[in-house]
Amino acid sequence: VPSLSPANIKAHLARFQAIADANGGNRAHGSPGFLASANYVKNLLDEAGFATVLQPFPYGGLTGYNVIADWPGGDPDDILMVGAHLDSVTAGPGINDNGSGSAAILETALEVSRQGLMSSRHLRFAWWGAEELGLRGSQYYVNNLPASERSKIKGYVNLDMIASPNIGYFVYDGDNGTVAGGTMAPEGSAELERTFKSYYASIGVPVQDIALNARSDHGSFLAAGIPVGGIFSGAEDIKDMAQAQLWGGTAGAVFDSCYHQSCDTISNIDDTALNRNANAIAHLVWASSVTSAPGV
Ligand code: PHE
Ligand code: ZN
Ligand code: ZN
Numbered sequence: 001v002p003s004l005s006p007a008n009i010k011a012h013l014a015r016f017q018a019i020a021d022a023n024g025g026n027r028a029h030g031s032p033g034f035l036a037s038a039n040y041v042k043n044l045l046d047e048a049g050f051a052t053v054l055q056p057f058p059y060g061g062l063t064g065y066n067v068i069a070d071w072p073g074g075d076p077d078d079i080l081m082v083g084a085h086l087d088s089v090t091a092g093p094g095i096n097d098n099g100s101g102s103a104a105i106l107e108t109a110l111e112v113s114r115q116g117l118m119s120s121r122h123l124r125f126a127w128w129g130a131e132e133l134g135l136r137g138s139q140y141y142v143n144n145l146p147a148s149e150r151s152k153i154k155g156y157v158n159l160d161m162i163a164s165p166n167i168g169y170f171v172y173d174g175d176n177g178t179v180a181g182g183t184m185a186p187e188g189s190a191e192l193e194r195t196f197k198s199y200y201a202s203i204g205v206p207v208q209d210i211a212l213n214a215r216s217d218h219g220s221f222l223a224a225g226i227p228v229g230g231i232f233s234g235a236e237d238i239k240d241m242a243q244a245q246l247w248g249g250t251a252g253a254v255f256d257s258c259y260h261q262s263c264d265t266i267s268n269i270d271d272t273a274l275n276r277n278a279n280a281i282a283h284l285v286w287a288s289s290v291t292s293a294p295g296v
């Protein structure tokens with residue numbers, strides 16, 4: 001299992017910040033800042049040997065894009081997808097939400113290439129457009145997949161906000177089927193939850209379950225019956241006393257006081273959390289990719 005370069009991850013965030021600075025302060029759906037972000041990600045993946053697609057979709061009279069990147073090889077009938085939304089709100093540059101998840105999965109994908117990972121499962125990475133307007137990009141992707149292709153996706157892992165400054169460590173709950181306010185959605189993936197938790201246990205970081213809900217792009221996959229997992233570091237909710245004891249930080253304050261604001265800049269990042277959570281997704285990709293030999 002690799003150890004990702006903190007400097008590389010931070011460099012991706014610095015690039016997202018620079019792109020926003022050069023394009024009116026945001027990377028929102030339909031804006032030049034979004035398209036520049038998509039091109040930055042796609043170009044690095046192309047150079048690294050991924051098969052990439054820039055998938056356009058219409059929403060609200062504007063064109064959005066998903067970047068989809070396939071790592072060659074692996075079982076085509078057993079696809080693991082890993083995704084993060086790449087768009088920001090119009091109010092700011094969206095560095096924690098969700099430059100952080102975007103940078104973590106980008107550096108994971110680039111490390112897959114550097115190490116020439118021979119995965120037993122087929123690996124597909126995705127950077128979604130227009131999440132902030134209602135999961136539009138991921139919804140478009142899932143809805144436009146033929147049913148035969150959809151059924152090959154055996155798991156989807158979502159990263160949306162992983163470096164909140166008043167940090168929380170949350171793992172999407174996949175083992176009891178909790179869906180806030182919902183009755184129809186199928187369960188998340190117990191296996192993905194377990195795999196994440198084994199990583200955090202190995203580095204001695206306590207985590208809490210967070211109920212699956214439709215608040216980010218995993219909702220598009222849940223709606224299609226695909227098992228999902230993910231990690232999250234907190235948004236507008238308030239950290240309680242017990243959580244402050246677990247993770248440090250400030251009880252009675254929100255996890256990300258710059259959530260959806262102009263101050264969600266490169267300064268709005270907990271570097272330690274960024275590195276831990278990026279390595280958590282790298283761990284999951286490696287762990288899910290190496291299947292034990294038959295009988296082992
Ligand atoms: N989807 C929310 C946003 O982008 C963030 C979020 C993710 C909230 C996961 C709760 C759970 O603003
Ligand atoms: Zn988000
Ligand atoms: Zn958001």
Ligand code: ZN
Pocket residue numbers: 172173174175176193209
């Ligand atoms: Zn659980």
